Structures are given as C-alpha cells and as structure tokens.
Amino acid sequence: MITLGPVGPLKQLSGWELQQCQQRLQGEHAQLFHQCALAVLHSGHQMDNQQQLLSCYPDFSIQLLPKHSELHLRLLNPPPHALVEGQLIHSLHAHLFAVVRDLLLGPPELAEPVPSMTDPSLASQQITHQIFAQLRHAQVVTEQLPTPLIVCWGGHAIQATEYRYAQQVGYELGLRGLQVATGCGPGAMEAPMKGAVRGHARQWYKNSRLIGLTEPMIIAAEPPNAFVNQLVILADIEKRLEAFVRLARGIIIFPGGPGTAEELLYLLAILMHADNQHQRLPVILTGPRESAAYWQPLEQFIQEALGLEAQHYYQLIVDDAQGVAQSLKQLIEPSDRSSQPLAFNASLVIPYALQQPFHPTHAAMAQLTVNRQQSASERAILLRQLFSGIVAGNIRQESIQAVAEQGPFRLQGDHALMQAIDRLLNAFIQQQRMKLPGSTYVPCYEIAS
Amino acid sequence: MITLGPVGPLKQLSGWELQQCQQRLQGEHAQLFHQCALAVLHSGHQMDNQQQLLSCYPDFSIQLLPKHSELHLRLLNPPPHALVEGQLIHSLHAHLFAVVRDLLLGPPELAEPVPSMTDPSLASQQITHQIFAQLRHAQVVTEQLPTPLIVCWGGHAIQATEYRYAQQVGYELGLRGLQVATGCGPGAMEAPMKGAVRGHARQWYKNSRLIGLTEPMIIAAEPPNAFVNQLVILADIEKRLEAFVRLARGIIIFPGGPGTAEELLYLLAILMHADNQHQRLPVILTGPRESAAYWQPLEQFIQEALGLEAQHYYQLIVDDAQGVAQSLKQLIEPSDRSSQPLAFNASLVIPYALQQPFHPTHAAMAQLTVNRQQSASERAILLRQLFSGIVAGNIRQESIQAVAEQGPFRLQGDHALMQAIDRLLNAFIQQQRMKLPGSTYVPCYEIAS
Amino acid sequence: MITLGPVGPLKQLSGWELQQCQQRLQGEHAQLFHQCALAVLHSGHQMDNQQQLLSCYPDFSIQLLPKHSELHLRLLNPPPHALVEGQLIHSLHAHLFAVVRDLLLGPPELAEPVPSMTDPSLASQQITHQIFAQLRHAQVVTEQLPTPLIVCWGGHAIQATEYRYAQQVGYELGLRGLQVATGCGPGAMEAPMKGAVRGHARQWYKNSRLIGLTEPMIIAAEPPNAFVNQLVILADIEKRLEAFVRLARGIIIFPGGPGTAEELLYLLAILMHADNQHQRLPVILTGPRESAAYWQPLEQFIQEALGLEAQHYYQLIVDDAQGVAQSLKQLIEPSDRSSQPLAFNASLVIPYALQQPFHPTHAAMAQLTVNRQQSASERAILLRQLFSGIVAGNIRQESIQAVAEQGPFRLQGDHALMQAIDRLLNAFIQQQRMKLPGSTYVPCYEIAS
C-alpha cells in the first residue's frame, strides 16, 4: 500500500473541490479512472490491449484520500516496476495526479451559465475556452514565454528504421531548442521525444518539455511512453486534435496508418479553410529512405480528394532529419521577431463541425456523403470523420463489437473518391499499417458500390 | 497615454475570458472599476475621500485593450506621481491587474451548476470555496508551503505613538519570519507592514509577502498603502473577514474605532462557537503604554455582552512589541511540528449568518435584537452586524445619506446590553476614534429606550 | 554560547584554507578580528568609539571551530540585541563570515610569484587584480549582468534635513532600478540605502543590493548600518577608494567633512588624469536647500587648487532629489545600449601614487609640497593625502596620539594654496563638520607660514 501526496496545482484544493472529485469517482468515472491510473503506472512499458493490462493486475486499486484540504491517493498492489525501493517513480506519481486533474477535478472555468447551443459561433468559442482552460490548468500554457513547440504525429507501430529516423528528427529539433508534443504513446509518438531529450541535453536546455496529449479511450490502450513529462487527457478526439493544432508552431507527420491519414485530413480541413489563409503553420511529411513508398498513395489520395492545391499546405521531405528541423526552425522564426510567440494560437479558425465529437455508428458512417460540390475544406472534414470511424473500427472495443454484430461500415459518396479511399486503405493493408505487424487485417468497412 | 501589458496569472486568457471582462466593464462594474483603478494609482498617498480623488483627476480614464489573447490596459492622464520617467511604478501596475482580476475576470470556478440555496451547509461551503478560489487565483494561496501569516487589525487613523508601536510589532514579527496581512490602508494597516519589511530584510527573507485584503467600497476610499505587495479585492465585507480568519495563523488587534470592535466581535462569534473549541487561533490585543486606556471600555463591553469566558479567547499585552511577537511565534509553533501548516484553514466553522452580507438599512438595524437567551456566539453575530452598521453610518456614502434622510439608526434589545454599547461608543467618541481626529462626531445611531 | 555554520562561498574550504585561517587568527589579526566581529554584531546601532564598544562587552569572544572541512564560529556572550530567540539575526551571521573571509581567509589569487616591485605598471595592475579578486570572492562582482551601481559618499554625522534628503535621493535611485554602495556606516552612508530599499520594493526589484565597503580601522569605529546586505572589508583606505570608483557607474557626494573633501580630491585626481579623458563617470554634488552654504567654500577651494576646468568633472544640484536620480540615469544609459555594462571598470587609469597606502606621520605630512608646476591631477593626489592625514588626525587613535605628543601636523607648500586649504577647513569647523556636532574642535594641523 502506497500513499501519495498531491503535486503541482492539485496541492491546494477547496473542500468543495475535494467533494466534487469524490462524487465523480463514485459515478460513471470510476472504471475509467481505474483503467487510466493503471495505464499510467504502466507508462514506459508496451502492452497489447487494455484487457490484458487489467487482467495482469486484478488486485490493483486506487482510492482518493482527502487529508484536510489536500487530496492524497492510496494505491493497493500497484505494478512492481512502477516502484523504486517502495517509492513510486516521480513521473508516474505526477501522471497519476494529472489523471485526477483531468478526469475527476476538471479545469476551473468561468462560473457563467453556459449559453444556449443555438449560437454555433459562441459554442465554438466556448469549446476553445475549455481546451485552453484545461491546458492552462495543466501548466502546458503558462505565464512564461513558450519555447516553440513542434507536434509530431505518426503510427504507434512503426518499423525500426522509421523509429530511428523519427528519433534523429527529434534530436535535430532538440538541438535547435524546439519542444515536442505527441500523442503520448509508443512508436512515432515516442521516438522524437527520445531524440529531443538528447538534443536538449547537448544544448543544456533546462526546460525540456515533452508534452503528451491523449484522451480517456486511448490512454487506457496506450500508456504514456517513458519520455512524456507533461500529460494531458483531453475529453475526446476532437478536443485533443484542437489542442495539438493550437499549441503547434509546426507539425511533422511520420508514416502511420489510417489514424495518421485522419490527422492529415483534419489539418487540411483547417488550413484550406478560407479564413485561415493568413495563418503560418508549416506541416512536414517525412520518413526515412526505406519508407519512401509510403507517401505516394497518401499524396495521390490527397490530390484526388482535395485537389492539387492541397499540396501547397504541406511539404514532403524524404530521409533528411536535419533538413526537417532546419526547415521548421526557419519557417517559424520570422514570426518570432515580428511578434511575441503564442503559446496557444487562438486566432486559428476551426470549423464547429471539426470540434463536435463524431461517434462512428453505422448510421453516422453511412451518412458521410462526400461530393465534388463541397469545398476542399468541407470535404476534408467529412473524410476526417470517415477515417476516424475506420480507426475506431480497428481499435476501439465498442466499434469492433458493432462491426462484429452489424457487419462492416458501409461507405458511400462520389464514386471516384470512394475508389481513391479504397486504394489508400489497401495500400495501408499491404504495408501492414492497419494493425500491429504480423496479424492479418480484416477490413472494418466496405465501399458501397 | 500609457499601455500596460498583463502580469502574473492574467498573462494567459482565452478569447472567452477577454470577452467576459469587456462585457462586465460595459455594465455595472464600469464606475467601480474606474474608482478602484484610480485609488490603486494613488496607492501610498493619503486621501480624505473618494469624491475628492475623482475630482482631482477628472480626465483620467482606463480602457481594456485586448491584443491577441492578451489583455492590455490603456491609461489616459494617470496621476503623475504614479510614474517614473513615463513608466508606471511596477507595484501599481501589478495592483491594477489585481483590480482587473478581481472585479472583471473573477476567479475560475468549478463549472458545476450552483445548487439551490435551500441547503445552508452547502451554500456555506460554496461561499468558502469562492473565497478560496479567489485567493488561489490571486496566488495568495499557492503550491509552496506558506510562511505563517499574522493578520493585523486596527484603526486607519491612529495616533503617532500607536503607529510607531504597530511598526515595532511588525518589525518583531518580521524578525521571526512571520508574514503580515492587513486591511490594506493607512494607520494600523500600514505600520506593521512597514516594520515587517525591515525585519525581513535583516533576516534576508527573500519572500516578504505583505497581503492587503480589501473590498470594492473600501478601496475606493482607502488606497492600498505603499507596502502592500499582494492585493486582493474580496466581493464584500463578510468575504473579506472570512479570508482574514482562514489565512491567519494568529491575529493582532491594535487600537481602532467601531470597525475594530466589529472585527473583534466577528472573531469571538467564530471562536466561541461550539464547533471551534479545538481550533488554535491566538488573538492578541495590543497597543503602546500611551493607549492603555483604550482597552478598558472595550474589554468591559465584551464581558458584559458575551460573558466573562470571552476573555479566554484573546490576550491583552500592553506596550511590549517583542512580547507580542514572541508570544505568537510560540503559540503557533507546536502545530508546525505535528502537522503541515495550512495556508487556508478550511476546518474553521464560520456560521452561515456571518457569511451572508449584512446591508445596514434602517429596517435591518432595527431588527437586530440581542438578548440573554442567545448563545455568546449568536449574540456576537448580531452585535457584529450592529457595529458594521455604525461603521457604515460613519463612512459609507449610502448609509450617511440614509441617516441624513431618515434620522439615526434606532438600536434596540436587552436594556443593559444597549447601555453597554452606548458606553463603548461614547468612549470611542471621547477618544476621538469615531472619525479622523479634529472633527466633531455626530452619532449615526440612537439607543431605543 | 552560539555556534554558527558557514554561509556562501565559505561553505566549502580545504583543510589547507582552514589551517590558514587559524594561523592568522593566532597572530596579528587576532585583536582586529575580535574588534571587527564585535562591531558587526553591533550593526545597525550607533556608537561613539570603539573603546566604548569593547568595554561594553568585556566577556564577548569569538572562536573558529573547524568541523570536517567546514569553518564554524562560536560566539560567547554576544550583544543581546544581535539575537532573536537565541538565534543570531541572519544579516549579522552573514556579515561575521564576511569578516572571516576578508580578514582571515583572503581572496583566492593566482598562485604566480609576486613580481618585483620595480615595475610600477605591473605592481599597479596587481593591486587592481587583488581588489577585483576580493570583490569577486565577496560575490559583489558576479557572473550575472550587474544592475548599475551608484556610489554615495558624505558625512557620517550629517544633519536631520540632510539625512532626509539623502534618503529621498536613495528612493529616487531605487525607483529607477539603481543599486547603492556606500562606506557602510551611519549618516550619508545609511540614508540613501534606506531610501533605495523603498524604491526597489515599490518596483518589486528582487535583487536589492546595498553594498558597504569599509576597511579594518573604520569598521571597528563605524559598525555597518542596518541596511547593508553585502559587506566587504578592503585592506586599506586606498583599496577601498579604488573599489568604489571601479564599481561605480555614477557617484553622488552629499555634505560631509574633510573625509568627503578627500574623496572628491581622489576622484578629481583620477578624472582629470590625461589617460581618463574618454571615461564617463558622472559625479554629482548634492544636498538639501538648507545645506546650500556647504558647497560654496568647497567649490571655491577646488577651483583655486585645481583650476577652473575642475568644474567640468562634476555637477552641483541643490535640493532636487528626483533631478539627481534622473540625471544619473540619463548619463549612464547610453553606454548601456552601445555596450555591455561593466561590473568592474578595469580600464580606468588610477595613478600608482593613489594606490599606495599613505601613512600620515608628521614626516610624511611635512613632505606633501603642493605647487603650481604640478598638473592638476598630481596636485589632487597630494591634496588627497593631505586631507587623508587631517581625517586621521581627527579620528584615528594612532594619529590622535601622535598629534598629542608631537603637536599638530605642519602643512607647507604654495602659499595661496595653503591659505585656500585653511579657509576650507575653517569653513568645516564653523559648520561643525569636523567632528560630531556639539563638541569643540581642536585642529590637528597648522599651516606653515
């Protein structure tokens, strides 16, 4: 049995806040909190799925322990590798309180009554405020002038050459004083962080921030890697994506699977939006020489789906880790001089449709009709949802079960576009990027003829 | 014209929060904000009343200036003594943003819907949470282990010997590493801070915190003294008093007028409450030899009104500045060793009746019927309100006008008690403690026969 | 009995260094160390002379206490006012270790053998290195970029209006972020420090440095005032003066006596030197309206002794505290922008004759023959020595006794110059600036006819 004292902003809570945490823990959040806590204690270790983790530690439990105005935690039977001489490793200790903060306490908010949802512009602004308030509460957005942050996306199950390359890119970012945020897990989410640590160390940067942004469903399946030192659990996929793009001064996309395609579509939906043409958010697709083949089908799909102009919004750099970092450093520097760098880019316009959670039921998937009349940004929004559904069908328990019961999702829309999607997904399958390498992939979708 | 960038926790605001500030400024808070801002710029300077201040600077104005996600302020025609070579003195700069924080932005709160007010215990807890959240937002309550804080109360218009004595007490507190919080203004609110600064300097304490707690009505009439380095504007008198007693590890009361009596009654209402008998909150009444006569009528009144046992809840020390500090240091130390010191004493029970704002209308004053059947704590609550009304009748514009129109407040209740009150107030009048020395005092009350 | 652990750079000493300290304490330095330690414990308190202090605390003693590789101190019967609840006040604790550092340990130096003294230029450079090494060891010169330092000189026994004025000047310096160094004692050495503390506090400057530079003979008679937070004991008057001018970005001279005249002559000897014509070191003479009469005889003497051009090297500002600070701030700013500010102005040329200790024996005083053939700088050097002798004759035990035995110093030289000196000294006598006000002054010199 281990008792943990509070850290950081949770050191001072009111009696009212303590009560709120306890109430939430008694309700719907109980199981989720248990799973996330266990995942965090598994941080730095690989695992296949969340069921396995739970079954490995059937006796584990975590309890809230209010002591005066402080919230302590009590752990029973935690995984032994989380301890050193009976003391919890400090980064795990801090991550556990990040889970409490994000799942049980919630960010402090303006006490104003929530306005009616009939005004989308107001509703959109409020969603952005919630994300901002959570990042501020998590001390990701602080009073200090931020060091430019580069967001790195890519697959969690990449190949060894890809891992080494992503690590080298991270090292070059680190040497240039750039910070790294990723989706928190293994593979392309871990490698650039590992590299950045070394780059920062060689430059004696003291404030090496490695930010992992995740969400409750994902963290349970993908524990934070060992390098994350700021963990934030956003409420859903859409808030997580918005947090990424508002924090980023630049974005790097490494090879991945349909999740990576989803992220690229999300980005293009924003960057191709008419109101964002003055924004500067460099996006670089990159990978080692050995993975050069990955990009061709993806680029072809983007051009077919969003038009040739889409390629103005990103840059492809093959096998040049130093070039990637140099290019980003150069692209983000001018704005440093002309104006104060922004920790949180509030001026980026994110369409309300991208902010609303998309639940990939069979009905919802069937309704995603993409056509040529829509603007490129609108089409990207729908395609993003479509790929989000396919990712869910691959890895989310709920969706996997729905597909098992009701058959694959049926995708429909403009015929040529549907075929482009199918080609891309088949390329992913052939490259074994739809799941962990080694198993045979059974598609969770079919194209409506 | 001067433009000021944000400081501290206001450096990072969301678009939503910026909009909230602007909306409030356009409404009811506009005039109050203008007055408080001007008072803050007058910090460190004496003034008689707020009308005079406004008329001295008729061209002064202050505007919000949102810049991206930052809130800047623009000042037109600020008082020249607030500037050094065209730059605002930094403490005034910080105080101005404290005004923005407390009047326009408001502390971040849990977004939970406010529960119905039919449950006083819940309502009481929520009021305490609001105060806590505001003090945390103001960084008065922080993650760091707090240095013990001593609250000093007393008159704003004390005599020179009293000022020097209070300064000496502050010096002795400072030498012992104790911090000081006061009501923010001149006299007994300034002197202990002035002394504590020197004590801290001789001991090389780096983190000398001098906390001024005020409220919107008072700050406009009493600018912060030059020593305050953390300014908080609580919403009303009751929240200000609660903030004082929850932050305090000990309380010193210097000579004052009816306001000081009000504060002592507030304290006794809490400390004599049955649920607080395990609490340790030392209270010391003290002053120089020359002011020894002040205490006799006050103590006599307390004993008549609350019984002989009241004297167990405070200690009177005449003319021994070092003894006051030694005594407090000793009284608060044991709890240091046995348990972590608390920045905010959440466990103190404050009756809901003491938390609710008291509006001293003629009707409300007439209803305050004190009698012998009430417990000492209950009687102290009513007497606190009664003295609060008399203070308002002396110095608040609104109450002064009501008295001018409707005649003096009529006080009624147990006859002997009413006479005790009258004796005390007459003693204050004779000692010229009802107003600034020099003017003739016309009572704002009469005892109902 | 109190035991004190080491602070600052004395925390880590080698066995060799510990042994050095102990050896010195057994020798010549023993009595001096005792006196200086007692003076430091008396810091912040006035005293008339050192004999009195020693006789007040006949049982006081201080011992070195090596503990492993740490140097502890043991105090027996220290003055009670130096303690708070049995603990030494921290600034006194730190000052005691400054005495150990400067008297017993000595600054670390290059281990090179000292070159022969036949090369004055090399010898001069070595003296400057010694001063530099001591200031660096004392952490007065550090790695951090220095805040501009203003040196304030003036009498230790000034009038109340002069004290208030000097305090106001210090406040205005502090508001402008300027630091203050003085000779460490009372009067004009204390007042600007007291003011600067307030100015710094209002601007929230965290790093308020108040540097007191003294020497062994002086500190024993003039304990550090209560505001000094960096104490350095230079080896002799000449090293102290050199430390002042190399640290200063600007110099203010308040009214004083012959010691102040000595300091002004020292300054002019340097600033009027041919090799320093490119240097920028603003010097301001200033005092309140009530002391305006002080400057006329001094200025007249300077012009008679050094010529009209001397007045280009200083500025007289009467009764304008803000103007003094504004003027200095403005004069020292340009160099801030064009080049890094220097903590220690190594490029200033200080003639070797000014660096060598002057021992005012009757013979030495009789040899100081000033004449019109000498350059202004050369004359200023001799006059500085002459005034140094008169100061010694007034306050140094040794010189007072020599004058008692051998009669007054006989001053000779150019007749007109000698008469100018006599006029100035008479003016000091009339203004009661030759000693503490109240006593009758008996001159320690006579002008040879």
Added chain:
Amino acid sequence: MITLGPVGPLKQLSGWELQQCQQRLQGEHAQLFHQCALAVLHSGHQMDNQQQLLSCYPDFSIQLLPKHSELHLRLLNPPPHALVEGQLIHSLHAHLFAVVRDLLLGPPELAEPVPSMTDPSLASQQITHQIFAQLRHAQVVTEQLPTPLIVCWGGHAIQATEYRYAQQVGYELGLRGLQVATGCGPGAMEAPMKGAVRGHARQWYKNSRLIGLTEPMIIAAEPPNAFVNQLVILADIEKRLEAFVRLARGIIIFPGGPGTAEELLYLLAILMHADNQHQRLPVILTGPRESAAYWQPLEQFIQEALGLEAQHYYQLIVDDAQGVAQSLKQLIEPSDRSSQPLAFNASLVIPYALQQPFHPTHAAMAQLTVNRQQSASERAILLRQLFSGIVAGNIRQESIQAVAEQGPFRLQGDHALMQAIDRLLNAFIQQQRMKLPGSTYVPCYEIAS
C-alpha cells in the same frame, strides 16, 4: 570563424588573469591547448587516436580574444558537426571554456608562498588543496548540498553486452537520485552516464550532473562522451585519481583492462591503509553474466598480491544492475542521516607516494620491487605504479616510443607475485582487453626471471 563569449566563472576575469592566460598560451601549453580544444569539439564522436584527429582538421585553430575584462575565444575551421546552424553546440562551448579554465587560467589559490617540499605531510595537504580548489573553481564542489556521487570505472573498449549492462546500472543509479562521475570517455565511461540521464528524467531530477574527470594526455586521445556536462581536466593521473576518490560516495568497477586493474590497486592502497579503517567507501565490481569470467583472474591476483583480507574492501556482484544500485544506496545512506554528506572527503588519508606523479621510464619501472615484507597498502602502491606503466606502454605515445627503442619494460620482484602479474596480464590479453578488439597485442613488458 566563430567567436564565443565566456561562460560560468570565467565571465569575470581581471586584467592580470587575462594576461596570465595569454602568456601561458604563448608558451608550452600552446600545442596541448590546441589538441584539447579539438578533442572537445569532437566530443560525442569516437576516434582512434589523436594524430588522426589533428590530421582531419589541419586548418583548425583557436585564439584567445580579450574584450575589455572578458575572455572570448575565436575558432577557425572547427569540425562542422560541432555546429548547429553556425552556432557551436552549447555543451561544447562550455567544455571549451573548461579547457581554458584548467589549462590556461588555473584554479585560484591561496597566495601564500609554497612551503618547502621537505615536509611530506604539508606537501600532501597542499596537493589535496590544489585538487579541491580546482574542483571548486569548476563548480563541481559548490555551496549546495551535494547529491551523492558514484564513480564508475571500467574499460573504454568494452563489449556490447557490457555496455548495455553498464547503462542499466546507470539507469538504476539515476532512479535512486545518484549522480555519476567517470573518466569522461567512451565505453564504461559513457554507458552509466547514458543510463543515469534516463533514470534522472523519470524521477524529474532537475540537477542531473554527469562529471567527467580527465587529464591533458588522456583527453586528447579520448574526447568527452556526449553525456558529460561537467568537465574537469586535472593536471596528471594521480590528481585525477585523488579527485575521483575524494568526490565518490561509492565506486563501481566495470570490466576493463590493465587501467582498470590500476584503479582497483589505487583504491586498495588507500582503503587498506591503517589510517582509513574508519572510512566508508563501498566498492563494487560488477558486469553482466557474459563477462563473469573476467573477474576470476583479477580476484585471484588481488588475493595473491594483497592477501585474502583484500576482499573485505570490495564486493563482487554479477549480472544484477538493480542490486548494485540498491546496495550502494543502502551503504551510503546511514551516513546521510547521522551527518551532512560531504562533497569532498578531505579526511581520507592518501599516502604521499600515491599523490606524486609516476613517470614510467625504463629505470623507474625497473625499480618497482614488490615484496612480502611490505604492508598490503605499500605493495598496492607499487603495483599501481607498475600497472600504470603498462597502460602507458600500451597507449601513450612517449612510452610506446621508449619501448620501441629500449625494448619492453623489465619487471622484477617477488617471484610468485611477478608470476601472478603475468597470469593476470595474460588473461587480459586472451580476453582481448589490452587494446581495441581486433588487433594483435604485443606486450610492452617482460617479467625478469
């Protein structure tokens, strides 16, 4: 061409010190400084020998550039991998100034004349003072309470399994908050540092110190590895070894060659000395399972040479990285509680013979007669010198040439002991630990029959 400003304690130098640096650079140190600077710029890269490095960068040069009182450096044609976008990597920048500090400036010392060398005890104390003063100057010994430091020794050319194991040991040390000092180069000097960085990061230790202690001859052949963040260049092998044992709270020895045996003999000469029997300096020999065979001949030799009791002074742990760290943590903890941890263990007695530089000429080697009449400590001293000579004969240019010209060193002494040495050296040869794996080793010694 790159110009570098000074860092750390070199930011403030006197004119005298600047001149000292320049004089030394013009003399004997010029070539050494050039070589060391180039080696530092190669930090983090492997290289075979120093000749190769010099020939790779024939155009490289480094110059001192005094600017006012600051010492700048100018680099011409530095290795390109030392730069990021034209800026020198900061750790290399700092290391370069460490070279200036240690080779040109020298540590500040007490200015006392060096006493005659006829008193070995005084001479010994002075050598220790020099080492202490240099470590303090290098900020390895500071005012801050030190985190316990573990010294790791072992070969520079170890096998991959040994590297991984040493890294794992470092990780476990880091998890327990222990710092690491090594000989600065690759192999067993790099691996524990690499591991410790990760351990510190997981525990959020901010002050991760990785201390590399080297000497001028060695650094030129072995650039600092990429993890060293505090570099100190001691004057010779003996001062380097003394620095290690006085800084260490515990020592780990990984597999190596004769250099490692030399270090173990040095340790045992000290620990088996009669005056050190109260000292606690745990020594652990450790390696992976695959290298278990390494220890048998080494232990056997130690027992034959120094007796069975020698094994009480170290512990052998095979293949248990966690156990090594746990054991050390436990062994050094008790002294933490009872007394302040020491940054520099001045009380350890180091025989003067171990402090004096040993120059392995053929004559000196021939005189090292070890016999059974000597105490274990005395024998260990001689054997240490003997192995030191063999290491030099293997890797030092000078000695290699002497051996080439005069034939192998002739070793003589007690016959059984000589044979024990031969057996150990043959074991090293068989295990390919006498040189980089792959080449054939030709012994630089022969045992006199």
